[in-house]
Amino acid sequence: MASMLFGDDPDPLPLWFKKDAFMDPDFDCDAHISSLRSFVPLEALRGELRSHLAALKNELVELINRDYNDFVSLSTQLVDVDGAVLRMRTPLQELRGKLVTVRDGVDGALLALQDALKRRSEASASREILELLLDTSHVVSKIEKLLLELKENRISNGNLVSGSEGSLDPVDNSGDDPRSRLLERIASEMNRLKFYVARVQDLPFIKTIEKRIQNADASLRENLEKCIKTGLERRDEKVLYHCLRAYAAIDDTAGAEEAFRITIVAPFVSRIFPGNSSKDLVGGGAADKLEEDYKQVEAHIARDCKFMLDIVASENSGLNVFDFLGNSILKEVRSAIVAGKPGALSPGKPAEFLANYKSSLKFLSVVEGYCQSQAAVLALRSQASYAEFVKLWNLPAYFTLRFQEIASSFDQTLTEGLKRCQESDFAFKSSDKLLECLQRCWDENVFVSSLSDKFLKLSLQLISRYARWLSAGMASRSAADTSSWATSASSEDILLLRHDVELLHKKLTGSYLDYALGVLGPTSANLSQKSILSAAQNLLDVVPVLTDVLTDTLADKCVEELKNLKGITTTYRLTIKPLPTHHSHVATNLLQALRAFLQGDHNAYMSDACRLEILNSVAKKVTKNYDQQIRDLVEGLRKTESSLLRFRQARQRTGAGPDANDANISNTDKVCAQLLLDVQEHGRKLDELGVDSSKLPEFQSLWEFVSLQEKPHS
Known part of the structure; x- marks a missing residue:
């Protein structure tokens, strides 16, 4: 204690020399020396290590002397240690040899088992492929026999007889009904054949029978086309039902839809749209109108097509994959309009174009009425034929023409300057023309609901154009620009302009707003209302400018x-x-x-x-x-x-x-x-x-x- 108080250190080792580091299990001599040599000379380090070694030896001697009896007894217990180690090593080596032998045996058995399992799996796969090939060959042969039977048309007492396959299901009727039943069966077999071929299509055997499969498929489609056309001509629901199931089985809905289009739809459509005649090209006018044509088409759909639509829509028929409305009726009508009345699609005559477009929308609404559910309506609208029919009407071009018509007439009125307006609530023609153009945007003979955003934008642009015209005129008047219409305006004219602006604001926020929102509908009412009210407020902001100019003019006088x-x-x-x-x-x-x-x-x-x-x-x-x-x-x-x-x-x-x-x-x-x-x-x-x-x-x-x-x- 005294040595600590007066500076005598019982452990003279320097601070950088840490004895505890040697006890670390991860002690690394080279790393330890490298870390110390950066700030301690090697000679000093060597001296400290030697001093520590001497201290350790002295400590060991002290420990032996202190526990000498235990040390001596330990040495007597270590007699013949090597012999004991040898006696213990021998049985361990024998056990190790046995374990190695057993492990080798197990590895060999495992390899043999894995090889057997692999051969078994390969054999099973080969067997499966072989069975699949046999089934494929069997189905091909069966289809060929059924097609041959169909060709020979062997019917005995109302029963169809198959060669080696035995007799088919008996039927009560003879003629087209058994034929359609047989076609449905062949189609189901063809569907099974395609499933087999899809799994083994890369094998050489399939390539050898590929020609037979193609011939069978072509023959089936040819017979199906003849049968469904016969059924359509006779309106035989049973025959059509079996034919449609056959088409669905071979995943050829387009074939049935095309047959229906050619057999039923095309004849009456060609009579309604006889084609481009010289009268249509020269006369135009009523010849380009589609309303009466659509009415005739609707009548034919109800009379000539509804029976087929009812078959497809029947409950649990499984025939909802067919789309005769879009891929047969709309497709044929579209082609007939393009070929027979191209003038009806021209936006160059906006009034006739809009009338035809609205008639087309009504026609589409009637067609959609044959759908049995909302899901069916959405499915019809998603068809490419439906989209192509709608694309006939170039609405952007129509709006461009209407835009030029309305905007140019308004700009022409503005370029004329201030002209008094008679028999109107407004004092000047420019104000009256603005309201007229705004109302024309929503007129039933101009407005198109699908272009509502564009017509709303046009109306806002017209209001903004009028406000800028007034502001620019007042600014040029203040700048004494003699080329401006406002320079020659009298105090009375400016007062009347203010009156027109206030009246316009009243109408825009009143009757005009109600009228526009009624045309736009509730879906966009909120946003449209805000836009129109904002434009009306911007127009009203011109009133203080007009008032300042008016009062300045009066004050100057x-x-x-x-x-x-x-x-x-x-x-x-x-x-x-x-x-x-x-x-x-x-x-x-x-x-x-x-x-x-x-x-x-x-x-x-x-x-x-x-x-x-x-x-x-x-x-x-x-x-x-x-x-x-x-x-x-x-x-x-x-x-x-x-x-x-x-x-x-x-x-x-x-x-x-x-x-x-x-x-x-x-x-x-x-x-x-x-x-x-x-x-x-x-x-x-x-x-x-x-x-x-x-x-x-x-x-x-x-x-x-x-x-x-x-x-x-x-």
């Missing part, structure tokens, strides 16, 4: 009267006129232009709110300008008066005597007195028009100024 202010100064300059007692004509005429405008014939287009807004705005602008000009006038007079006063004082100092014109009241005071009377009159005129001058800040500023300039006189 009123302010022209202020040019006569200089006449007041001239009246009292170098004269001996007394103080004024009555207002001047400036105050009388200052608001005359505003009064005349408010009392004009266009009052019917001006609401009370509009009148009040215009009145207040013009009053503020005129009064503010009046105030500024009076201040400038009085300031100039005061400067002149000050110069004259200094001149008079200089003359008096030189002994020239008092000026003969010197008086108690100066000309400036007289002018200020006149201005005060005029401002009072201006206030009365404002009150007469309906503006409370006491609450008009601009007038209060003017009144305070002229009141301060007025001096009391005895």
Whole structure:
């Protein structure tokens, strides 16, 4: 303890030398030395290691001396250790040899078993393939025999007899019904044959009988086509049922659909659409209309095609894989229209095109009515024939023509400038034309529901175009652009434009919105309503611009009267006129232009709110300008008066005597007195028009100024 307190270290080893590191199970000598040599010389490391070795040896000796009895007894117990090891090793080696022998035997048996299993698997696969080939050969032979029997048409007492296969199922009827039954059986065997061939199609044996299979398949299809055509001509439901099942078995639905199209659909369609005649090409007009043609087609479908559709739609028939509506009827009608009436598909005549398109939609609706469920309707719409029929109508081209027709007529009206409109709620043709074009977008003779987004966009573009036309006109008027229509517009014209904008906004958010939403339907009502209301609000934002231009124009006309202010100064300059007692004509005429405008014939287009807004705005602008000009006038007079006063004082100092014109009241005071009377009159005129001058800040500023300039006189 004392050595620790006074610095005597009982373990003199340096801090970097860690004895515990040698006890680590993962101790690596080279790594340990490499880690120490970076900051400890090898000589110092060697010395420390030797000192530690000596310390360990001393410690070992101390331990032996301390436990000497145990050490000695340990040495006596280790006598003949090698002999004991040899005696133990011999039985272990014998056991190891036996285990190796057993393991080799097991490995050999396992290899033999695996080889046997592999041969067994190969034999089983070969047997399976052989059986499959035998079955394939047997089915091919069976089909060939059935086809031969079909060809020879051996029918005895209403029973079909098969050669080596024995007798077939007896039937009650003779003729086409047994034939169709046999075809259905052959088709089921052909289906089984295709299943077998698909599994072993790469084998040489299949290639040797491939020609027989192809001949059998071709013969089956030929006989099926003849049988189904006979059944269609006779409308034999039993024969058709078996033929359809046969077609379904060999996965050839297109064959049945084509046979139905050629046998049943094509004849009446060719009579309805006789082809391109010179009359159709030259006459056009009614010859290009499809409504009556579609009605005839619908009548034939109900009379000549429904029996086949009923067979396919019958419950548990398994014949729902056939699509006679799309791949037979629509396909034939489409081809007939393209060949017989191509003019009906031309969007160059928008009115006729739209009538034919709507007739086609009605026709499709009638065709879809033959579907038994909504799933069947969706399946019909997913068919390529349905999509091709719809693609006949080039709707983008139709919309482009309508867009040019509506937009160009509106732009033409705008380029004509401001033209008054008679017998309309609107004052100008441009506003009336805008509403007309907007309503035309949703007219039943123009609008197409599948293009609703485009027509909505067109209507919004028309509104935006009108708003930009107004804004650009007002901007060019402010910039004094003489080439603009707005430059020559009068105050009355601008007021009428404001009236039209407000009326348009009212109609857009009222009757027009209801009409458009009724045409668009509930699916897009929310988004469409927001779009139209936003466009209407953007149009209404032009009203403040029009109001500013209108009030600026009226204010400028009123302010022209202020040019006569200089006449007041001239009246009292170098004269001996007394103080004024009555207002001047400036105050009388200052608001005359505003009064005349408010009392004009266009009052019917001006609401009370509009009148009040215009009145207040013009009053503020005129009064503010009046105030500024009076201040400038009085300031100039005061400067002149000050110069004259200094001149008079200089003359008096030189002994020239008092000026003969010197008086108690100066000309400036007289002018200020006149201005005060005029401002009072201006206030009365404002009150007469309906503006409370006491609450008009601009007038209060003017009144305070002229009141301060007025001096009391005895």
